[in-house]
Amino acid sequence: MAKYVGQRVKRTEDPRLITGLGHYVDDIKLPDTLYVAFLRSMYAHAKIKSIDVSEASHAPGVVAVYTGADIGSKVGPVPCAGALPGLKVPDYRVLATDHVVFAGQPVAAVVATDRYAARDAIDLIMVDYEELPAVVDVEQAAKGGPLVYEEYGDNIAYRLTSGEGDIEAALKASDKVIKQKIVHQRLIPIAMEPRGVLARYYPGEQELTIWSSTQIPHLLRTQLAIMLGVPENKVRVIAPEVGGGFGSKLNVYAEEALVGWISMQHGKPAKWIETRRENMQATIHGRGQIGYIEIGCKNDGTITGLRYNVFADMGAYLQLLTPAIPTLTGLMLSGCYKIAAIQMNVTAVFTNKMSTDAYRGAGRPEATQVIERAMDLVAAELGKDVVEVRRKNFPASTEFPFKTATGLFYDSGNYELALDKALGMADYKSMREAQKKARDQGRLVGIGVSTYVEICAIGPSQATPAGGWESATVRIEPTGKVTILTGASPHGQGQETSFAQLAADELGVDLNDVTVIHGDTSIVQYGIGTFGSRGTAVGGTAVFNAIQKLKEKATQLAAHLLGVEAAAVSFKEGRFSVEAAMAATVANSGGSKSEPRTSISIQEVALAAHVAHKIPPGFEPGLSATNFFEPSNFTFPFGTHIVQVEIDKETGEIQFQRYVAVDDCGKVLNPMLVDGQVHGGIVQSIGQALYEEAVYDEQGQLLTGTLMDYALPKATMIPWLELDRTETPSPVNPMGVKGIGEAGTIGATPAIVNAVVDALSPLGVRHLDMPMKPENIWRIINKVN
Amino acid sequence: MIPAQFDYLAPKTLDEAIALLAQHADDAKILAGGHSLIPAMKLRLAMPQILIDIGRIQNLSYINEDGGQIRIGAMTTHYQLESSTTLKQICPLLPETAAQIGDVQVRNKGTIGGSLAHSDPAADWPAAIIALRAELVATSTKGDRVIKCDDFFVDLLTTALEPGEILREIRIALPSGRTGQAYMKVAQPASGFAVAGVAVTITRDQQGRCQSAGVGVTGVASKAYRAVGVENALIGGPLDAQSISKAASTVTDGIAINGDLYASEQYRHHLAQVYARRAIEAAAQRAQ
């Protein structure tokens, strides 16, 4: 058994974080820093007739006030990486000029000597707006409605049809076709650390350093170089400690470029720290789809076809991946079932709201919600058990790689194994019996099942906007310490530990002798970043591959130092040894006064590689190896979640009674970290299922704009989560790992919704939209309109 | 996040405080625990020019029982009330209510006086204060003025405190006889404030019938109120399931009910009835 890999190793990140000594952006203090605050549009849609900054400019401590007119074309537009046929990409300027299209859009920036003065001056800027009608409802926007951009003539960002198979024929040949409207409400990601940017421009060196709370330091560097017109090799982006992301920091934001530009104007460091209200208004939102499901089935429960017509809410602007998110929904509509024909028709629309983009799961929770709700609809229609219908449509474990009608090849899977394990843990049969008894007493008890699969380890470069690979450099320093430079950018996932575990085992060194460096573009070779549950499967594989290269090189030198051919050297637990038979030959060869060595430690080899006194011809000094790993496919983690709830008949309040989850993310480097990811994912799902929703009024004002209004799950709202795993290795990478960052969020929501629908099924309920607020349930129970 | 500028005054005595308040009545706000005022100031929904911090005045934080009366200093924190072993014995409604306010940190700093003087329509204390028929003692340069709780809550964020007055003490008649109390609420999941909260105190007579009842309701309307109809329906009744349910059904009679994103007027009306019934049942059950 490996010493570290597969073990519950405590995190090496933690000592600094539990003592308050980590450094998030706002913890970095530079002398003479200027503070930036933004005036944001109070209207969702308006013309700016004039802006008067004179009073603000003269306020105490204020150094400058900038408006869109001052910026002009000096800073390039906020980028969108989506490249879909017919996509309309609005010109997204870092400060609005004459037109604002969502409440919270930056209109002016105050630069002051401290954050209090900057905030005070915001109130002194006078903007004369002419309010325009706003379009908020997605379907109304698609039909026409007020236009976000007059010049487009409609609110359609793009339309797209995807999927394979003859859907018309498939539905026609079905015994039953079930239709259901489904709403995936807008969510606000709310990483606990809001965004923040610190920029420092050195006019002499012409170097711009940006500390940003980001998941993608390298991609951000490239985009900031383009936006600011600074050579990319003069821009350094550092993602210091990052307090959560969940996709909301997988982006390039106006403020990141603008704070950099301000630092360049003044030759001083400039800092902006987002307030929570700004975060809720002007950091990307997630989900935001309204769809129409048509699912066909045979009377025996075989699924014949699935059509999903969806209106996707883009918001007013396209951020980095905004238009790409619905395409991920399309990819995963097959769920873990054999469905011969699938079609998705997307109508992506502009609205006067903040952009949607990647929020934990990014398009896949929507797909899973669609197919897992649809499976329950089929079961209800046919009067079959929800487990039976699912099992009937699973591909067998021998059918992998499994081709879907959405154009994917699922790498590996054993859906029945995970299902059966979860059923066993839950004691599903007894659960159903107890439910029957409870129902006989008039209680509303429900059991929900979700068997999910998701697409992650994003991904092959062909399938991503800008590189789906990841990079790693592994080197052993002269003193034998191991340094890993990863292009991944972990922000809570724990890869400083899991990558160190990997290296410690592979190189036979102590865990504490390994340091993992990430997030600094001047130190780390180009990388892609952490999102799409890719950190370990893609980033970790790059580390693994680099280690293998490093070991090859070290073996060459070790062999030279031991006086044998490389093939005669074996490596185990940190030592290179001459094979036993060969050792005897060396010993008998005579001529040497001292006893010939038969083994050498990797630390000694590292020192020898750097001192370079005794290296073989052609051997490059130093001991370092780099790998850029390009995956051949995505990976497809899967699992089964089973939830039991009881509804208070009088009030509609939902109580969790059990939560059982069996997840399969392939091989596991650190089970403790995997559990943590699953816990967090499930709880964000509980948030979506029961509490969270970004609500805008008809004028486009965000009504849930503080944490007093937007409910996140608290410790008291969560059931005990009973977890287990199955382990089906992925063939896509040598470690067999898949990814687990988003699986919980993807698998859990439908299980929770299915449980609540099941509880209400005696009342004829077949579907509920989220968040399942007590009032809505109370209305159903009491038939109140 | 950042409040507007203000001047800060920190009197050491109550007399000093009321003198300062008299001097600055129009521009000044009293700062007690700060857990209602400071959040509003950070959002710049409140921008007082002067804050008079009464946190440094000695002897405004106490729980005394004396002559059949409980007296609570205005600066007594929610946590002090929650954890008071005396109150758990003699007036458990107070600790029970305190324990449901906000969270631990809020209870550590927030004060009963600050909460009452703020008169948030969804705060928890007003319901209990009304159920207990408390009297509130305001003081000013003119001396003390005793305000009955029924007169204290005037409207949304508005109390009967006059300019220049500081709430300094809450007085509650010591519950006696076969008395049971309860506070039950539906908490808004984000803020923790009451969507509907009902505080009840019930005293049974020798036959076990309802001798007296106090029912305070919060979260439902623009201010906390006494459900007089419920009280009247209970008094003299047997406190059985049917009579309790019937009484509770009148809890919003004559009240303009709030509606918001979490609970419409209709649903809030329903919740108030359910929680009134549950709180009365609990109180009746405890009144043994």
Added chain:
Amino acid sequence: MKKAVSITVNGTTHHSEIEPRLLLVHYLRDVLGLTGTHVGCETSICGACTVMIDGQSTKSCTMFAIQADGSSVTTIEGLAANGALHPVQEGFWERHGLQCGYCTPGMIMSGAQLLERNPNPSVEEIRHGLEGNLCRCTGYQHIVEAVQHAAGKS
């Protein structure tokens, strides 16, 4: 108009001239450079800014620094005594009670407050004690286990 205050933080008394509106959390972070205390919301909900003031856990974003004049404040940087981690800190490390770490200092403070008042809490009591702290990463379960660990009940 600045005012003079003296505030003892982690055992050291600091004499400072501050604006009355300066929030305690900004005093700790920007004046004293103790950046372990974080800001996560502006509405006294998230608890990332929780510190101990005279032994009571307090949201330092909902208090003016001037109110702490004469008080003794303990921040996350001062919780470990003589280099030994506080049991709650240890619990968080042992039980993977943190991921991104942003809510962690506040969570640890709340855990410490809870155990001071109730050394032997149930799971429900632990959850109740952490109600004033939001975490978006962990789903709270490992945090509950961390507090249990600290209580010696693991």
